[in-house]
Structure formats: C-alpha cells, structure tokens
Amino acid sequence: MKILVITEQRQGKWNNASFETLAAAQQIAKDTSSTVSALVIGKGIAAFADELAAKNVAEVLKVEHDLLEAYTADGYCAALKQVVESAKPELVLFPHTYQVRDFAPKLAAMLGKGMIGDCIGYRNEGGKLVFVRQMFQGKTAADVVFVGTAPWFASFQSGAFRADLLAAHPSGKAPVNAVSVTVDAEQIRTRPLDLFKEAKSAVDLTQAPLIVAIGRGIKAPENIPQAEALAKALGGEIAASRPICDEGWLPMERQIGSSGQTVAPKLYLALGISGAIQHVVGMKGARTIVAINKDANAPIFEIADYGVVGDIFEIMPALTEALEKTKTA
C-alpha cells in the first residue's frame, strides 16, 4: 500500500501535528508493509521539502504554485486532487487541523470518496485497517472502516501519535519530486485577507480549553503570580474556587462552581482545592482533571485523573519549568 501524508505549514512555520501524522503513517507502513510519501504544498517551500526528506519516507512530493502561497480551500482542493490522481496513493493521511477540516472532506468527495476524520488510533486486523475515533463528545469510541475502493482519506487528532518517534531516513535523504499542478485564479472563489491575533477582552472561561484553578491552598494573594506563571506556561486561563474570589484576590468572573461558571475544559488543574461539591459541580465535566493538594483525603482526588499529594508551592514552579521546557524542545 502507498500512504501519502499531506503536511501543513503556514507562513514559514510547520504545524507540528504534521509530524505526528507522519509518525502514524510510518507505524501503519511498518504494520502493513507499505511505503510512505510526504507532501508539502505552498510556495517557496524547498526548505520544508528538504526537512521532510530527512525522515524515513520513500519520497517527498513538493507541490508549488503562486496561487498556493496563501491557503484557500478551492486552491488546495484543485491542486491536491491532481496530485492524488497522479500519485495514486491508497491511503491519504492528514493531521486533523482547523485547515484540514476546512478542505479535506471536500477533496475526498471530489474523488467520490469519504474521509474518516479526527481519528485517535488504528488497528490492523489481518490487513483490514480499522480506525478509532470518538463519538458523543468522547463518551464513546467507535471503530470505523472504509467501504469501497481506494483512495481512502483519514485524519489523526493532534496528540494521537508521537512526533518524537518519527524515524529518520536510513541512508540520509529521500528524493524530493516536484509535482506540477494547474490552478486557475478563477477557481479560487474566496480571498484570504489579514491574519491577526486579538487582545483578550473579557474572560469566558467556558471557552477555555485549559484551566489552572486555585483554592484556599494558595494561602495569600502574593502567591497568585506563581499560579499565573503556571497558567501562562500551559497557555491556559487562571480560575479559582469561591473563597479566593470572595477575598477579592481574583475577580468574580474567574470563579468556578455553583455560584460561578460551569466549565468543561480539556484540562482542569486544581491547585490547593479541596473539592467541595459547590466547586465540583462547576468543573466535573472537564475531560482530564489533575489535583494537587497536601491532603491525601481531599475529595478532589475522587474525581481526579491524576493526583499529586504534596506542597503546591514546590510543585507549581517545577511544573512551570517542565512546561516551558516542552515548548522550547
């Protein structure tokens, strides 16, 4: 089987989920005696192609065109359809990024095929590939298989595979092959404009995927910057249990619990929070709960996925440092 991985870069930067998907492809290739090709698309992407060529891949496909400099769904679909038709892969894999969500299902449909999106894993059942994805907001998992003939399209959720397990090319470098595509300006119906970041205004903790929450264990307002530094290293929002806001150490809008906000983030890191029911009702829907508390019998541990019995003032700085390290790694 020939596996084609569509990588993603924007404005001179990789989307690192690309390497996780490449690692997934290498693993599938090993399991099924297949080959992996990696594709990079855009303009002025020679350096990206070279970087991919250093990985354990059979070849790198470089798809360059002036009209592919900025991403558009129309441009990418037009170009990639031609590549899939000429390269004839059986399996086309994508990282499940916002950009992939925006065009990959349509690309598959243009070829009369379907896509299994947002997979968290796969199994090889005697040559049949079974893809695992979540349903019902992660309450259930589902085994999904392709029906019909290749090419098949699938995307892997970020974090599903480890980019650090990516194998390097055994003998130095894979060939980089430029694939020419025809794209007309008229085919591109949307016009991408400015890319920008917004200054954060009012906090909406319900939308925050990562939350660091503090409770009475923080002891004094002077200690809050330590928790804020941790939240910053995590890229998350700071929140608190009721007593902290009652004291005015943090604004009321950052309060989680029955009298505050109800949140269901991906990660809820509870620091020095005992886990009174009034607080728990506001955060028990979190996907992953980490509790750090000096009291091993604190009720927060009943709902925690990961627990640390210890001094938050020792663990906060250590954790901040460990998180900073993964960012620079």
Add this chain to the structure above:
Amino acid sequence: MNIIVCIKQVPSKDAPLAIAGNWIKESDIGFEMNEPDSYALEEALRLKEKHGGEVIALSLGPERVKQTIKEALAKGADRAIHIVDDHFAQLDPLGSAKTLAAAIQKEKADLVLTGLQSDDHGFGQTGVLLAGLLNLPHATIIMQIEVVDGKMKLKRELEAGWFQHIECPLPAVLSIQSGINKVRYATLKGIMAAKKKEIAAMTHESLGVSAEPTQRIEKIYVPTKTKKTEFLTGTPKEVATKLVEKLKFEARVI
C-alpha cells in the same frame, strides 16, 4: 437574504448513553438541538433581521426531530424541511451531505449555515461537503459575518489564538463556530406562531438520493477509561516531568 440552516437533533448532554451495536438505545433518553447548530440558527436569524429574507430550518432524522424543528421555528425560522429518516445514524458524512444537498437544491438560498460539528457523530464534515456537492464557496469556524455589497467579510478562527479575515462571495456555505453569538430563547409568542409554520416532509426516495456509504461504523463502545486517580510520586521535579508526560501523551490535552 434567504438562509438555510442545517440543524441536527442529538441526545441531551446529560443523557445516560446505552450502546446498541453502532448506535445508542434511543428509548428513555432526551434529545435536544445540537448546540453548535443553535449558534448557526441564531446567526441566520440575526442576518435575516438585518438584511431581510427568509430562514429555513433543515433537519434530517426520525420523527423525534420534529421537536427540534419546532424549537427552531419558535425562535424565528420561517419554515422548515424535515427529511424523515429512521436510519439516519447509519449514514456516513457523505451520505448525509448528499441528502441535505438534494433538499437545498430545491430552494433558492443565498447562504447555507451549519454548526461546526454534531455532538453525537462529531464528523464535522457536513458544511464542507455541502459546499463541494452544491459547487459553492465555503468557509468554516466562522466567528463573524459581515455582508457588504453582496459579498461577505468573514472572521475565521485558526489555531493558537490566530484569526483570519476572508472575503467570500454569495451564495456560499459557512460552518459557524460555537460562541459566535448569544443564543436567544423562544418566546411564548414565538412558540404560538410556530404552530402555524410549514414543515415540509421529504424522504430519500422523494429526493431521489441513494448514496453508497464510503465508510461504516462497526461498533461503538465505552473507552477503557480508568477514572481511578493515578497518583504521581517523587520529588517536585520528577512529579512535574511525569505529569507533563502524562498530559501530553496519555491524556493528550496539551
């Protein structure tokens, strides 16, 4: 501006799910409007209030879906289309999109809106597939819509706090990001008015759609999750390293 909003009905958020093969037992649980779709509906109603026109709610599913359609009508949709299908849960994303596209083609819509994804299957493909099938331009994860001179200026959410403005002609298909607006409640007046609004019933047969599936869900199951707390021990530094490792590769939340 005529707008079609695709709305799915999904199990209520707090519904206890009992698995039955590759779907769930539908008896004894409540259903509600898919939350992401409620934002799409709200956006459609706001665009109509600003630019005039009509809002049509389009839903695919069994008889129970009528309740969600009525909610959309009570909130202000002008009429609705119900594609009645008891086996909708067995459709793959392309099959659902082909069915919806066939109904949309019968209308003259300037804009088709969907929510970002459904809280049940969670495929998140409908909007993009509709655009492909209807040969319309599209954009997804939309946080703002401005209509000027027959064109839209959109704000699209990217990852890691980035946004992008996009210009998109009409007609088009947009997938709306949750949180784009504050969703309204139906008023008593709205609920009364909804009783007189039209719900056109259609079927795969009347639409002439039969799609061969491209994928099949073999089974669903409760993921092997151990809510038993895993305690991490060691020096603060060791604990911190272990925790980051766990969050990154086991829980996959960072």
